Amino acid sequence: MNKECLSGEKIAVVIPCYKVLTHIENVIAGFGTEVWRIYVVDDKCPEGSGDYVKKACVDPRVVVLYNEVNLGVGGAVMAGYKRAIADGASIIVKVDGDGQMDPSLVSVFAxxxxxxxxxxxxxxxFFDLEELRAMPGLRIFGNAVLSFMTKFSSGYWDLFDPTNGYTAIHADVARHLPFNKISNRYFFETDILFRLNILRAVVHDVPMDATYGDEVSNLKISKIVGEFLRKHCRNFFKRIFYNYYLRDLSIASLELPIGVALMAFGTLFGLGEWLSSSSKGAITPAGTVMLSALPILMGLQLILAFIAYDIAAVPKQPWHRRLVDKCKTITNA
Structure with missing residues (x-):
């Protein structure tokens, strides 16, 4: 789909701004005619990004929004989403203001x-392995670990690079997101995937090149590891409860708890018998070992079966298309 085909659509761009004064003007200048409106969200930026854009930018598409307090990237994006929805946007694209994201890719994402x-x-x-040479090794490893954790917590097993902030969303889907519950700061990109899975929205990866310049990241891995792990665990248990027990029941709803119970029993029983035998200086009987190993193996098989079911359950029918089809059915009735 080329840019001419997109020109009739109301494609809005949201740019969260915090300490990106040296890049923001070039980012705005890079958007093509397919973009209908550009929302620059000054997230209480100490450099006064919003005021600078108002003075330096003459593009009539630009609208500057201000957060009264610093809310983080998630809070800034949510402010942009709300305004874009209220103004009638059909697609909302989020682009960072630090110059790492190519503005010309808006049409590709939409x-x-x-x-x-x-x-x-x-x-x-991560699509082009040759391009990965431009990415620092520590960042590649960190993204791989975070991607694996995100697959578990969000349920989107076919996605990678969860911290990538170049995104686009249909306005009808964004309208149904719980804005007040989505994480405001660095966990935002991952948390929104969890919320989208609860809506059963379809998410696609878009290949893009890694670009790094002289920008300095505000993300400190050592400070967010504990927070990310805790929130991933929270989202995982919430997703499992919502999708497999509250909203629907399936064979997987039985496989997971039975598998966990069997593994826990086998492990605890085996450990207890091993400690008892060790304290007496005796050899653990083969029958006792088998009684411990069998439930562990059975439990592992059930858990793997659950994971296979979960992978196959990745949403495939776009959520906003279901709304369109439902409206057509009602109209034709």
Whole structure:
């Protein structure tokens, strides 16, 4: 889908701004005619990004929004989402203001949504292995670990690069997100995937190149590891409860608790018997070992079966298309 095909759509861009004064003007200048409106969100920026854009930028598409307090990238994006929805945008694209994201890719991110193939698209810098040479090794490892954790917590097993902030969303889907519950800061990109899974929205990765310049990241890995782990665990248990016990019941609803119970029994029983035998200086009987190993193996098989079911359950029918089809059915009735 080319830019001419997108020109009739109301594609809005949201740019959260915090300490990006040296890059923001070039980012805005890079957007093509397919972009309908550009929302610059000054997240209580100490550099006064919002005021600078108002003075330096003459593009009539630009609207500057201000957060009274610093809310983080998630809070800034949510402010932009709300305004874009209120103004009648059909697609909302989020682009960082630090110059790492190519503004010309807006049409690439919007196209799968406009074709009815996805509700939400996000960038993936890991498609081209040659391009990965430009990415620091520590960042590659960190993204791999975070991606694996995100697959468990969000349920989108086919996605990678969860911290990539280049995203696009259909306005009808964004309208149904719980804005007051989504994490405001660095966990935002991952948390929104969890919320989208609860809506059963379809999410697609969009290949993009990794670009690094002289910008300095505000993200400190050592400070967010504990927070990310805690929130991933919280989202995982919430998703499992919502999707497999509250909203629906399936064979997987039985496989997980039975598998966990069997593994726990086998492990605790085996450990107890081993400690008892060790304290007496005796050899643990083969029958006792088997009585411990069998439930562990059975439990492992059930848990793997649950994971296989969960992988196959990744949403495939776009959420906003279901709304369109429902409206058509009601109209034709």
């Amino acid at each position: 196209a799968p949504i406009l074709r009815g193939e996805a509700d939400y698209t996000k960038g993936n810098r």
